[in-house]
Amino acid sequence: MRYFLSLFIIVFIFSCENDSITDISNSIDENLTLYDLSWQNSSVSTNQQLTIQIGDTVRWTWDSGGHNLRSTSGVETFDSGFIDSSPGFQFQWVFTQIGSTQYVCDPHPNTMFGTITVTE
Ligand SMILES: [Cu+2]
Numbered sequence: 001m002r003y004f005l006s007l008f009i010i011v012f013i014f015s016c017e018n019d020s021i022t023d024i025s026n027s028i029d030e031n032l033t034l035y036d037l038s039w040q041n042s043s044v045s046t047n048q049q050l051t052i053q054i055g056d057t058v059r060w061t062w063d064s065g066g067h068n069l070r071s072t073s074g075v076e077t078f079d080s081g082f083i084d085s086s087p088g089f090q091f092q093w094v095f096t097q098i099g100s101t102q103y104v105c106d107p108h109p110n111t112m113f114g115t116i117t118v119t120e
Pocket of ligand 1: 040041066067068105106107108112
């Protein structure tokens with residue numbers, strides 16, 4: 001009897017801990033957002049404007065052609081490097097600084113550029 005009582009208490013404690021761990025991870029995930037943008041030499045990538053919250057991720061997906069994605073000014077610094085003719089390639093960045101960051105594709109500066117603004 002004592003054995004079963006001990007077993008019951010141990011199982012009960014473990015189930016409580018698991019519940020609280022799950023709750024914490026769920027609440028963190030709910031507050032973070034993944035934004036998808038297209039990165040191609042056309043109007044869909046011209047003057048992209050996006051306002052996100054701190055900790056959110058922006059993910060750009062390459063279309064046809066060769067492109068890079070490089071920050072030019074602002075609070076964040078990133079550079080995908082030049083990716084040649086790889087449709088479906090993805091570059092993503094987690095934004096952790098409050099403020100705006102401008103970015104561009106160096107081969108196509110007139111059609112491929114944008115600004116990500118991060119708020120609290
Ligand atoms: Cu480009």
